Amino acid sequence: MNSDALAIETRQLTKVYGSGNTEVVAMRDVSLVVRRGEVVALLGPSGSGKSTLLTAVGLINPPTSGQIVINGQLVQDGPRATVNATAFRLAHIGFIFQKSNLIPFLSARENVQVALELAGWGSGKARRRALELLDYLGVADRADNMPAGLSGGQQQRVAVARALANEPSIILADEPTAALDRHRGRQVMELFAKVAHEQNAGVIVVTNDEQTLAVFDTIHEMEDGLLRPATGHARHTARPIELV
Amino acid sequence: MNLAVKDIRHNLGRFALTAVGIGMLLMVVMGMGGIYRGMIEDATLLVDRTGADLWVVQRGTRGPFAEISRVPPNLADRVAAVDGVARARKFVYHTIQREHDRKPFRLTVLGLDWPTDRGEWLPLSAGRPITHNHFEVVADRTLGLDLGERIPLGNDVYTVVGLTTGMIDSGGNGLAFFTATDAQAVQFDLPGEAIRLERAARRNRAGRIDLSRTQPALLERAGGESVAIPALPPPAVSAVLVDVRPGFDPRAVADTIAGWADVSVHTREDERQLMLAGPVEKAKLQIGLFRVLLTLISAIVMALILYTMTLDKLQSIALLKLIGAPNRVILGLIVQQALVLGVLGYAVAYLLGQRLFPRFPRRVILTDDDLLSLAAIVVGISILSSVLGMWKALRVSPNDALSG
Numbered sequence: 001m002n003s004d005a006l007a008i009e010t011r012q013l014t015k016v017y018g019s020g021n022t023e024v025v026a027m028r029d030v031s032l033v034v035r036r037g038e039v040v041a042l043l044g045p046s047g048s049g050k051s052t053l054l055t056a057v058g059l060i061n062p063p064t065s066g067q068i069v070i071n072g073q074l075v076q077d078g079p080r081a082t083v084n085a086t087a088f089r090l091a092h093i094g095f096i097f098q099k100s101n102l103i104p105f106l107s108a109r110e111n112v113q114v115a116l117e118l119a120g121w122g123s124g125k126a127r128r129r130a131l132e133l134l135d136y137l138g139v140a141d142r143a144d145n146m147p148a149g150l151s152g153g154q155q156q157r158v159a160v161a162r163a164l165a166n167e168p169s170i171i172l173a174d175e176p177t178a179a180l181d182r183h184r185g186r187q188v189m190e191l192f193a194k195v196a197h198e199q200n201a202g203v204i205v206v207t208n209d210e211q212t213l214a215v216f217d218t219i220h221e222m223e224d225g226l227l228r229p230a231t232g233h234a235r236h237t238a239r240p241i242e243l244v
Numbered sequence: 245m246n247l248a249v250k251d252i253r254h255n256l257g258r259f260a261l262t263a264v265g266i267g268m269l270l271m272v273v274m275g276m277g278g279i280y281r282g283m284i285e286d287a288t289l290l291v292d293r294t295g296a297d298l299w300v301v302q303r304g305t306r307g308p309f310a311e312i313s314r315v316p317p318n319l320a321d322r323v324a325a326v327d328g329v330a331r332a333r334k335f336v337y338h339t340i341q342r343e344h345d346r347k348p349f350r351l352t353v354l355g356l357d358w359p360t361d362r363g364e365w366l367p368l369s370a371g372r373p374i375t376h377n378h379f380e381v382v383a384d385r386t387l388g389l390d391l392g393e394r395i396p397l398g399n400d401v402y403t404v405v406g407l408t409t410g411m412i413d414s415g416g417n418g419l420a421f422f423t424a425t426d427a428q429a430v431q432f433d434l435p436g437e438a439i440r441l442e443r444a445a446r447r448n449r450a451g452r453i454d455l456s457r458t459q460p461a462l463l464e465r466a467g468g469e470s471v472a473i474p475a476l477p478p479p480a481v482s483a484v485l486v487d488v489r490p491g492f493d494p495r496a497v498a499d500t501i502a503g504w505a506d507v508s509v510h511t512r513e514d515e516r517q518l519m520l521a522g523p524v525e526k527a528k529l530q531i532g533l534f535r536v537l538l539t540l541i542s543a544i545v546m547a548l549i550l551y552t553m554t555l556d557k558l559q560s561i562a563l564l565k566l567i568g569a570p571n572r573v574i575l576g577l578i579v580q581q582a583l584v585l586g587v588l589g590y591a592v593a594y595l596l597g598q599r600l601f602p603r604f605p606r607r608v609i610l611t612d613d614d615l616l617s618l619a620a621i622v623v624g625i626s627i628l629s630s631v632l633g634m635w636k637a638l639r640v641s642p643n644d645a646l647s648g
Contacts, residue, residue: 051646060566060642089642090568101645103560105254110245115567117245146254162567174646 006072007170007202008034008057013066015052015225026052027063028225034170034202034218039193041213042206043230044222050206051174053222057204058093058172059085071169090119094163094201098175101159102147108134108158109143115165133161137191153184160188164195171195173205182211189215247564247573248580251557262549263585267592269542271600274593274618276535278601278608283527285609287414287519290354291512293365296333296485297494299510300501306510306518308337308482309414315507317424320357320484326500328492333357333485336427339417342397344388351387351420352413355427355481363421371406377423382406387418398433402426414524416606428479443467539621546589547629550582554633558640566642574640578633579626586626590619 015027027049034040042050055061057068059081068076070092075083089095102111109130116126134140137157139150147155156176163171171192177185189205189212196203205216213219219230252259290309291299299308300315300323307313323332336355343349356363356374363373366382371391374380381402383389393404402422411419422430434442443466450456450466465473486501488494498509510518520528554561561574594615601608 055643055646058566060646086565086568086570089566095566097646101559101563103563105251105560106245106247110250114245114247114564114569118564118567118569118573123245 005035006033007036007038007070008032008204009069010053010057011067011069013053013056013063013068015049015056015061016064025225027056030066030222030225030227032220032227034204036169036200036202037197038217039196039203039205039215041216041219041230042204042222043208043219048222049225049227050222052225053227054172054174054204054206057170058095059083059089090115091166092169094166094168094171096156096159096163096171096173096176098178102150102155102162104147107144107146108139108150108154111147111158112162112165115162119166129165130161133164134158137161153180156180156184156188160191164199167199169199169201171201171203173203173207175206175208177207177209177212185209186212186215246580247577248584251560251577252581252584259585260588263588264592266542266546266549266585266589267596269538269545270589270593270618270622271597273535273538273542274597274610274615275601275604275608276531276538277614277618278597278610279604279606280528280531280535281609281611281614282607283414283524283531284520286412286416286607287524288516289411290413290419291515291519293367293411294335294485295365295487297488297512298486298498298501299335299512299515300332300484300486300507301482301510303506303508305508308335309515310518313482314480315482315484317479317481319481319507322504323484323486323501326497328489328497328500329486330489331360331487333361333487334424334481335483335485336422336424336431337482338427338431339413339415340397340430344395349387350417351383352415352417353427353430354419354421355424356421357485358423358425361485366406366408366421367411368406369409371404373406374421374423375405378426379403380405380423381426382408382421384408384411384418384420386412387420397430400426400429410607412607414519424481428481432479539625543625543629546582546585546625547632550578550585550630550633551636553581554578554636558636559645561637561640562642562644565640566645571638574637575634578630578637582626582630582633583623586622590622 010030010032013027013030014025017024017026030049030053032053042053044050052061056063056076059075062076062079062081065078067074073083075081075088103114106114109127112130112133113126116129117123121129131140131143134143137160139154139157139161142150142154147158150158160176173192177188180188192203192205193215195201220227221230300319301307301313302315305311305313317334320332320334323329334355334357336353339350339352341348341350358374358377363382366373368382369385371382374382379400379402381395381404383404385407389395389404391404391407394401395404408419413419447463447467450463456463486497488497494511498511501507502509564574597610601610
């Protein structure tokens with residue numbers, strides 16, 4: 001496989017918490033490849049190591065051993081990051097979580113704008129871009145609302161807008177539809193697929209929502225810290241949903 | 245986008261209340277400094293206002309403010325005869341406590357050597373200076389007397405003919421200016437029975453010596469008025485104030501007078517230093533230490549508040565870190581909020597103080613230097629007190645955003 005086509009590559013990632021009698025292996029020799037434009041689903045029961053893998057790839061939670069390569073660049077070698085993790089996240093990675101995780105003292109627009117300004121955008125330009133993204137996600141009319149004044153679905157769409165703000169080359173989503181109804185959940189998953197294909201980004205989504213699996217290019221399953229290809233999951237064919 | 249301002253706006257009510265609380269604490273710190281300055285001003289007020297170059301007092305004493313001093317009234321005439329002396333004034337100074345409107349009435353009596361000293365140096369805010377040798381008084385407004393009011397002291401009644409503002413002694417008591425003669429009358433006022441007993445005692449003492457048998461009139465004199473007995477001195481005064489002629493060195497004049505065996509001489513600067521090193525020294529130290537303590541307490545309270553504010557934002561801080569905010573952005577958020585809190589608190593302290601301090605019983609003087617120093621201290625406290633919050637913020641992992 002041409003390495004230039006790879007968005008994410010993990011090489012035998014292992015994460016061990018504690019030591020001696022309290023040692024817990026959360027992730028064992030996980031090797032995963034995500035191509036550019038590919039949307040990958042990560043399934044598995046609670047405690048299987050999905051979130052550990054996601055946070056390791058996001059340069060948040062370093063592995064005990066193994067390597068992580070993003071866009072052909074070695075970014076993590078064992079527990080040591082080979083790049084400035086904060087700056088790298090800002091430039092290349094978009095995060096979306098189960099809870100929308102908006103900053104409560106910023107409005108919907110400002111939540112998106114802050115990510116742009118941190119990346120060096122001027123205030124006016126960042127403001128316009130934030131409004132464009134909110135419009136793209138159908139929540140422009142709520143731009144000046146504070147997070148507490150938004151519904152769960154609206155909050156999640158603002159969080160997606162923020163994750164997309166800096167046109168990341170990889171998007172990591174941890175159960176992004178858990179707080180949404182089925183319709184909104186489908187919308188968000190469709191959106192990931194659209195962004196992945198349009199921006200040529202690699203997307204990993206941790207999910208247990210089998211209704212949305214149709215949008216994924218690849219499905220992996222984790223159990224007891226081990227990664228394996230998914231088996232027995234029906235690929236639901238879904239009619240594309242127009243974003244509201 | 246200024247994250248600190250956004251967060252403050254979001255929690256405006258709580259932040260404003262916190263700023264008012266800090267402000268009140270800082271107001272106490274500011275007030276303590278003002279009271280300290282006020283004490284110094286009060287202590288040196290008379291020394292500066294009387295304008296005397298030299299203070300001639302009882303030998304070996306630091307009077308008349310630091311301790312009791314008694315000199316004979318004719319000392320003024322002796323001093324006036326010294327070369328280089330332009331004017332010598334008798335000065336009477338003592339504190340009394342009586343009742344006025346059924347409340348304790350404490351005032352410091354100051355006797356002016358009328359007509360040599362007519363009190364032209366008094367800062368009159370109403371009425372006129374003393375124009376008669378007896379029964380007139382110029383009182384400070386802090387005593388609560390009205391112009392034209394008549395106050396009985398001893399056997400006499402005195403009329404308030406003038407009012408001053410800000411003339412108080414180092415203990416905070418209002419000053420009342422009388423002629424020296426009246427001030428002595430107030431000081432040495434004795435009940436009729438005490439005078440009768442004293443005269444009887446004098447007569448008994450005279451009766452025990454042979455002289456009274458050969459000179460019977462002596463017995464009669466001994467039982468009469470003190471002023472009719474040349475051997476008894478007139479009431480003493482507290483000090484003699486000396487104005488030195490232009491062109492003469494006050495120190496040289498002081499050396500001449502200090503050569504007399506019965507008096508000590510202090511220059512104006514000596515007298516100022518005696519006041520500052522004497523009656524107000526301990527109070528000054530006490531207030532200074534209390535001020536340091538309050539400043540420390542303010543710093544601790546601010547640190548706790550900022551720490552709590554940081555704890556409230558841990559999830560947001562983790563999230564900001566997760567989306568790529570460098571530490572300087574996070575630290576900037578905390579330091580800016582600390583500075584805004586400090587500046588607002590300072591403003592509240594200043595504005596509240598301007599309204600409250602004039603109502604204090606003691607004078608509170610806010611000097612520009614003190615206000616600037618406190619402002620610098622507040623900035624320092626703000627930055628220092630945010631260290632705890634910054635330490636906590638730096639320990640936040642982006643991973644915490646996922647667990648929230």
